[in-house]
Amino acid sequence: MANVRYNQADIPIPTTHPGPRPGPSATIRRAKTLTRPERGVAPPPLIAPQQSLITSAAVAAPDASPSSLTPWVLFSWLVTFWAPGIVLSSLGMRDKQVQQAWREKIALVFIICCLCAVIGFATVGLQQVFCPQQSVVDPSRFLSLGATPGTLSVQGTVFNISNSKPTSSVNFFTLASEMSGQDITYLFTRSASDFPACHGLSYKIATDAPCTSSASCPLGNLNSSSAFSTLGLVNTNRPIGYGWDQVGSIGNYIVIDGNVLNLNPYISAHNQTAVANDLVDAALRSVLAQDSKGGRDATRLFVNNAALKSAIPCLKQRYVAGHIDKITPGCFVSNLVLYAGLIVILGLVLVRFVMAIIFSWFLSGRLAGNPDSRSLDRHAISPAVLPEGANVSVDNRLGTAPWAGGGRKLQKPGAKGSSMGDQSLANGNSAMSPVLNLARIGAELFTICLVTCYSEGEDSLRTTLDSISQTTFSDERKLLFVVADGMITGAGEKRSTPDICVSLLEADPRFGDPVPMSYIAVGTGAKAENRAMVYAGHYTVAGRRTPTIIIVKCGTEREAATDKKPGNRGKRDSQLILMNFFSHVTYNDRMTPLDFDLFRKIHILMGVTPDFFEVCLMVDADTKVFPGSLKALVNCMHHDPMIMGVCGETRIANKRQSWVTTIQVFEYFISHHMAKAFESVFGGVTCLPGCFSMFRIKARKSSGDDWVPLIVKPEIVKEYSQSVVTTLHEKNLLLLGEDRFLTTLLLRTFPNRKMIFLPQARCRTVVPDTFNVLLSQRRRWINSTIHNLMELVLVRNLCGTFCFSMQFVVFMDLLGTVVLPIAIVLTYILIVKSALNPPHSFSEAIPLVLLIAVLGLPSILIMLTTRKVEYVAWMFIYLLALPIWNMILPIYAFWHFDDFSWGETRKVEGEGKDTGHGEGKGISAAASVPLRRWEDWERSRLRKIKREEKRRREFARAHPGGFVAGDEYLSVRSAVESTYDGSDAASVTSSEDHWGANIGGYNENNMQYPPPPVGLHSLPSGGKLIGEDDLEAMLESGWDEGPSPSASTDALHAAPSHLVPPTPGAPTHAPRYQLSDGGDGGGGGYAPLGRGPRPPSPSTPGAKTSALEDGSWKGHMKKRSGERRDYGPLGPLDPGAKF
DSSP: OTTOOOOGGGSOOOOOSOOOOOSTTOOOOSOOOSOOTTTOOOOOOSSOOOOOHHHHHHSBOOOOOOOOOOHHHHHHHHHTTTSOHHHHHHTTOOSHHHHHHHHHHHHHHHHHHHHHHHHHIIIIIHHHHHSOGGGOOOGGGOEETTTSTTEEEETTEEEEOTTOOOOSSOOHHHHHHHSTTOBOGGGEEOOGGGOGGGTTOOSHHHHSOSSOSSSOOOEEETTOHHHHHHHTOEEEEEEEEEOHHHHHHSTTEEEETTEEEEOHHHHHHTTTOOOTTOHHHHHHHHHHTSOGGGTOBOHHHHHTSHHHHTTHHHHHHHHEEEEESSOOHHHHHHHHHHHHHHHHHHHHHHHHHHHHHHIIIIIHHHHHSOOOHHHHSSEEEOTTBOOTTOOOOTTOSSOBOGGGTTTSOSSOTTOTTOOTTOOOEEOSSSOEEOEEEHHHHOSSOOEEEEEEESSOOHHHHHHHHHHHHTSSSOGGGEEEEEEEOSSOOBTTOSSOHHHHHHHTOEEOGGGOSOOOEEEEOSOBGGGGEEEEEEEEEEEEETTEEEEEEEEEEOOOHHHHHHOSSTTOOOHHHHHHHHHHHHHHHHHTOOBOHHHHHHHHHHHHHHSSOGGGOOEEEEEETTEEEOTTHHHHHHHHHHHOTTEEEEEEEEEESOTTSSHHHHTTHHHHHHIIIIIIHHHHHHTBOSOOOTTEEEEESEEEOTTSSSEEEOTTOHHHHHHHTOOOOOSHHHHIIIIIOHHHHHHHHHHHHOTTSEEEEEEEEEEEEOOOOSHHHHHHHHHHHHHHHHHHHHHHTTOTTSSEETTEEHHHHHHHHHHHHHTHHHHHHHHHHHHHHHHHSOOSSHHHHHHHHHHHHHHHHHHHHHHHHTOOTHHHHHHHHHHHTHHIIIIIHHHHHHHTTTOOSOTTSSOBTTOOSOOOSOBOOSBOOGGGSOOBOHHHHHHHHHHHHHHHHHHHHHHHHHOTTTOOOOSSOOOOOOOOOOSSTTOSHHHHHSSSOTTGGGSOSOOTTOTTSOOOOOSSOOOOTTOOOOOHHHHHHHHHHOOOOOOOTTOOOOTTTOOOTTTSOOOTTOOOOOOEEEEOSOOOSSSSSEEEESSSOOOOOTTSTTOOOSHHHHTTTTTGGGGTTTOTTOEETTEEOOTTSOO
């Protein structure tokens, strides 16, 4: 028993705080439910969920093992039966998972080849098989039997007898009067040798002499043109057409393959008696004996017998009298398929075109416009309220976050000083949720701008950060959030990417030097744990000061000593740092040390807690955002709460750099203005590009009484953070196209919400300028597209129904992607064939019509949307490169289905081929990352402050003459275990706290610094704004007035006293709260936190608590030119910049 170790999380944590008092209000509220339409039931996960952290910590990372025997696995083995495992091992594929991935790749390629064959057969082969050239007839060219007076026919061709010269034995007018158009071929002189198709046949139909004593031929030679001119017969070159009823009513007429045969000469020659041992004679007599109502069609009988089939050409050549004036069944089926394809494809192309125009002209403009006052002058739930399903205490009747006051009411209904309309919405049994006037937040929602970087240079990073900072969006409402993915030095760079990022930041001195904080990363084994440093400050450019957070993923100590790229976990891990953080904040879930450090620094920089952020802009580090784009995206989110994601137009910054960039210009344009604009009408854009997209963190319910977490929903975060993927399908989803996979997850989870494209928001990005990089990029994009569309096509409740649904559009996109190679081959075959042999009928021209529509409509779209003729030139360049887009790139991508690396897209100094990231060995290290709720971290932080203050005083007493107290802590001693390792209560009396090393060594509330900026500004009635000149004069001269008596103590709602004059009737607001160890303040361990006077330090009773109290705030603006640590409304002021 001495060797048994218990998990520290299993040991109860003693506490001195009293539990909730029982009473009528101490009930469990805000329970989970599955009946709300906004919540719904999460779809089955795309990828097998991870094991729990406790379980994963006890076992090693899963070894590569073959997948379970699913039908797909069995099919892949069936297709690759010719490649046993021994052969694959000898070729270098020794790992079982690698072999299975190769088999699945071959199976997918086999399916794609089958689909291409089906498309090729339906386009070309179907008509050749069912409607061969000799069967192709145009019913409109026929002259029907008996319909045109003064005509007779010879061998199926109509002759005009108006100027004919009757002979002594034949009167053409008499024959025409009996039946106009009837066959008179039997009257012309001919012999058996005149019919080459009958040579070599022994049947009587081929050897009989046509003209005998009993069957005279009074007219001239059939094969002599002079015979017809002598008789005055004029050839009309129009075929004679028979109806099926006419064939049945005329004696001894049959039909073979659409040709009408006149067998009267043959039957008359044999005196109505059968010919012995003559198979053709027997077949003909059996057909003539059939009921005449059936039309006597002998095609099936003769085609299915080899001996009879050889006689068909002879019968057609010798006895043809005309044609059926209806198309054959084979031609009918062929035309039916062609017309159906024409309707579906042309209809889809036209609908895409029209809807894209409608969206660009009428819908997108309203979404990008500024919201009106009516949409802002309404009340809705406050960001301080946690959503349904979050972790709240049983006595928290309002469901507010602990950092917002816990169970304390933010505003009592009907209290004195409350504004008209500040009401509460019911949420449960008499529980009232605090509400907020949306005008307090305004049209500019709190936005976090995520910039992920890997190996980019300083110019690219500076261009991106400059463009975001200089947007027309207010600096007070946006936060730059830069994540450097590991200690990486890009190819050709002298400094590492983290060094470049940190050099661009004007660091906030109150946070000191950051220390690595641990978090759970996207990785397996030892790489499941990672560490990152958080730099906080401002990014300054052209008079703009944008609050900025820079996260540098540095890796663990062992990783930094052994790996070439310590801390590198990929772009998905960088996105998940943000998503996990906001998910923990939104649900008050357990935080990692990195999360808590982010919480503190964001709160101080922005003046609001992170739960006020509603939208997130994701931008790559080589993207330049246009000035009005960020505001347009936020306006779009403001107009329609059902929108959960929106992307802008991405244009090419280096379009003329090389031929590789020139062929991409039109492809980028048409993918946005036609494909994404059309999908936006359905609200189902299938891919929001990661280089420039905005996602909604959480949305208010339509009822306004609760929040619906979207991108931070636990189900989405859990699936997106999977690190153990085994099958080829899972790896193509997660490892190649993170952006498309995230879009797929959101559409599957919230199919009734919208993903749209906003053309008014624009950016420029750098595209590959060499063919190798383009090949690598498009391999990832094409393979990711196929596998994500395979998942989306199964989502049944997308917008629309049947052919007019987003599901059908997704299916057509999936089919169109996999058949790109055969499509370009058929395109060039069609062009060459049409040039050599122009179509003679509409059915023959159908493929050409489709080609013209597919290629021509985009040029019209260009003229209507951009009104720039230069894009037509870019279109012709794109058309010249169609073999690259539709043949080379897809085939290369299909054959590399089992390649999951990023290839040549991002190169690192001294690195060969990318071998992936996050694949560690051994036992998962995720369980070693401490996870605690915000309350517990905050309690430990306060205790750490008390210990440091106590240590400082003791050190000062020991050195009375030589120690000068500064604003930084003394060194943090190494943590030692207390009685219970996980006990916070035990650490109160001990010298150290078990969690102290996981808390940053800084005090953001140090009295040496002014309070944080104000996040929400309030303008009471009668207040006025001060002009720019007055404000500049006040900043230059300073002021001596004290704080306004009416100033609110709420850090979220208070306005600066120098901006708002005191108003007696101004409404008061409830304060925000922070944890305190006092315990007797009536707030359950919480104390007010605001811009006004702060609670005294726990270790120094009666001490001055803020700069406002000791008067040091007076005129602090005057010190900005000589002191680095002076602060303005948004943080430290730049000594060299004019405010």
